[in-house]
Amino acid sequence: xxxxxxxxxxxxxxxxxxxxxxxxxxxxxxxxxxxxxxxxxxxxxxxxxxxxxxxxxxxxxxxxxxxxxxxxxxxxxxxxxxxxxxxxxxxxxxxxxxxxxxxxxxxxxxxxxxxxxxxxxxxxxxxxxxxxxxxxxxxxxxxxxxxxxxxxxxxxxxxxxxxxxxxxxxxxxxxxxxxxxxxxxxxxxxxxxxxxxxxxxxxxxxxxxxxxxxxxxxxxxxxxxxxxxxxxxxxxxx
Amino acid sequence: xxxxxxxxxxxxxxxxxxxxxxxxxxxxxxxxxxxxxxxxxxxxxxxxxxxxxxxxxxxxxxxxxxxxxxxxxxxxxxxxxxxxxxxxxxxxxxxxxxxxxxxxxxxxxxxxxxxxxxxxxxxxxxxxxxxxxxxxxxxxxxxxxxxxxxxxxxxxxxxxxxxxxxxxxxxxxxxxxxxxxxxxxxxxxxxxxxxxxxxxxxxxxxxxxxxxxxxxxxxxxxxxxxxxxxxxxxxxxxxxxxxxxxxxxxxxxxxxxxxxxxxxxxxxxxxxxxxxxxxxxxxxxxxxxxxxxxxxxxxxxxxxxxxxxxxxxxxxxxxxxxxxxxxxxxxxxxxxxxxxxxxxxxxxxxxxxxxxxxxxxxxxxxxxx
Numbered sequence: 001x002x003x004x005x006x007x008x009x010x011x012x013x014x015x016x017x018x019x020x021x022x023x024x025x026x027x028x029x030x031x032x033x034x035x036x037x038x039x040x041x042x043x044x045x046x047x048x049x050x051x052x053x054x055x056x057x058x059x060x061x062x063x064x065x066x067x068x069x070x071x072x073x074x075x076x077x078x079x080x081x082x083x084x085x086x087x088x089x090x091x092x093x094x095x096x097x098x099x100x101x102x103x104x105x106x107x108x109x110x111x112x113x114x115x116x117x118x119x120x121x122x123x124x125x126x127x128x129x130x131x132x133x134x135x136x137x138x139x140x141x142x143x144x145x146x147x148x149x150x151x152x153x154x155x156x157x158x159x160x161x162x163x164x165x166x167x168x169x170x171x172x173x174x175x176x177x178x179x180x181x182x183x184x185x186x187x188x189x190x191x192x193x194x195x196x197x198x199x200x201x202x203x204x205x206x207x208x209x210x211x212x213x214x215x216x217x218x219x220x221x222x223x224x225x226x227x228x229x230x231x232x233x234x235x236x237x238x
Numbered sequence: 239x240x241x242x243x244x245x246x247x248x249x250x251x252x253x254x255x256x257x258x259x260x261x262x263x264x265x266x267x268x269x270x271x272x273x274x275x276x277x278x279x280x281x282x283x284x285x286x287x288x289x290x291x292x293x294x295x296x297x298x299x300x301x302x303x304x305x306x307x308x309x310x311x312x313x314x315x316x317x318x319x320x321x322x323x324x325x326x327x328x329x330x331x332x333x334x335x336x337x338x339x340x341x342x343x344x345x346x347x348x349x350x351x352x353x354x355x356x357x358x359x360x361x362x363x364x365x366x367x368x369x370x371x372x373x374x375x376x377x378x379x380x381x382x383x384x385x386x387x388x389x390x391x392x393x394x395x396x397x398x399x400x401x402x403x404x405x406x407x408x409x410x411x412x413x414x415x416x417x418x419x420x421x422x423x424x425x426x427x428x429x430x431x432x433x434x435x436x437x438x439x440x441x442x443x444x445x446x447x448x449x450x451x452x453x454x455x456x457x458x459x460x461x462x463x464x465x466x467x468x469x470x471x472x473x474x475x476x477x478x479x480x481x482x483x484x485x486x487x488x489x490x491x492x493x494x495x496x497x498x499x500x501x502x503x504x505x506x507x508x509x510x511x512x513x514x515x516x517x518x519x520x521x522x523x524x525x526x527x528x529x530x531x532x533x534x535x536x537x538x539x540x541x542x543x544x545x546x547x548x549x550x551x552x553x554x555x556x557x558x559x560x561x562x563x564x565x566x567x568x569x570x571x572x573x574x575x576x577x578x579x580x581x582x583x584x585x586x587x588x589x590x591x592x593x594x595x596x597x598x599x600x601x602x603x604x605x606x607x
Contacts, residue, residue: 031429033429033433034429037433037436076425103425103428103429103432103456104460107498107500108500111500123432124428124432124436125431125435125436125452125453127436128436128440147497147535147537148495149497150497151498151499151537151539152497152498152499152500154499154537154539155501155539155540158499158539158540159499159501183539183548186497186535186537187535187548187550187598188533188534188535188550188552189550
């Protein structure tokens with residue numbers, strides 16, 4: 001009851017402030033205690049939990065039924081795993097804002113989810129305020145980066161550039177500024193600190209990070225398409 | 239699981255082939271035997287019996303002592319009938335080539351000792367049935383016995399190898415299953431630790447302490463999991479190369495965040511250890527001088543043929559001049575030690591610091607592919 005009244009108050013406030021952030025959230029986590037804790041916190045913050053799911057299968061059907069604006073997904077869930085769910089759902093609902101949460105931080109899965117179009121990644125052990133802030137920023141369409149994720153993405157770009165050079169085609173190029181920003185994120189600097197160091201605005205830093213993500217996702221699609229064409233070409237040859 | 243299935247399929251074909259050859263042989267000598275009518279009849283029996291035996295023995299449950307005893311008995315009876323049907327001492331017997339069928343089958347089934355017994359039995363009966371034949375045909379008996387029983391030697395060996403392989407598969411499968419279960423359990427533990435860490439902070443000083451403990455265990459377990467997953471990265475890839483990612487990951491703790499690319503960063507083992515040692519030294523310095531609440535971040539990158547490692551902390555920092563003065567007074571500081579290590583590797587290290595701004599190291603080491 002309390003949570004409900006709290007929520008309506010928060011909602012009313014949000015409406016009064018004319019806020020435009022997405023509020024319909026779906027949570028995917030196989031641990032009930034996490035679902036409960038996250039639901040409470042997000043509802044208290046004015047979000048509306050439209051669905052929860054504990055397995056990949058549930059996540060797919062419920063997301064299709066409720067069409068949430070924001071999805072918070074744990075990667076370690078029963079079949080199909082979180083990264084696969086994200087890949088499938090973002091193909092169907094490209095506008096969905098996805099934040100990845102994970103307890104174990106399996107690198108390849110995290111990278112897969114980000115390449116598929118997730119907006120960001122946080123470790124589950126992050127303090128509640130940080131988690132909440134992460135969901136808020138995701139809901140506003142911003143990228144949420146941890147130092148670990150920045151390191152992963154940097155590595156991935158370097159790999160793609162090397163590959164592109166080997167194939168003699170135009171690879172995904174980051175500007176030197178984008179690389180600089182990404183490296184600072186990976187070295188643990190907050191956006192505010194990065195902005196100070198590079199003498200630019202907080203928003204500019206945010207935009208750089210956003211661009212990096214967009215390029216990564218775009219190039220992922222290009223790579224997939226190229227791969228498909230190559231496969232098709234080989235099949236046609238045979 | 240029928241380990242011998244492929245062998246018995248070949249055996250079935252061989253058995254029928256031997257019978258067909260026997261039919262051919264018996265037809266060509268039809269004119270020379272005492273009772274041609276009986277010869278034709280018994281040759282048909284040999285062929286039918288060979289086919290029946292081949293089909294029956296395809297099934298593992300039919301490979302019993304009684305089956306082989308009946309088969310052996312039939313061969314012996316047919317061989318002995320030669321005395322009356324052929325009527326003179328000229329090998330081979332009515333069963334001719336098919337005489338080998340039973341001993342080879344027994345060899346496949348029970349190994350060379352049983353094969354030897356069966357082939358001796360069939361061979362001797364054949365010798366008796368064609369008693370008085372020319373001495374030049376006797377060595378055939380020896381070849382016959384040797385060939386039939388040595389088939390058993392091969393199958394014994396094969397059977398052992400196959401069962402060992404089966405056992406290895408079983409062990410590997412069990413290990414895989416254990417790994418899978420361990421992942422599930424570990425994930426549960428990680429979830430609970432993360433929860434304790436989250437909620438603990440709001441429960442006062444004891445809760446904060448609890449959260450701290452939970453975080454330490456969480457980091458330790460996560461590092462262990464990334465380190466030991468069955469097909470995941472290992473630090474030593476082969477004799478000569480190590481995965482620097484995994485080496486550096488070991489430094490992750492409550493106060494240290496390590497960021498690495500996905501996939502292995504292979505570096506020659508000795509170089510990897512040196513780089514790791516330099517990182518260790520920098521981090522020890524953070525723990526000693528940066529202040530109790532300082533956090534450190536390690537970033538590993540690969541840029542063309544170079545390895546880049548950055549180590550940054552948000553601690554108290556230092557006046558860069560203090561470092562140089564320490565050196566001029568003859569004290570070899572950490573800084574000199576790290577610079578020395580990097581120089582020995584043909585790389586370079588730069589350091590930036592200022593009071594209140596933490597310390598930032600950047601190592602650049604060339605590595606060959």
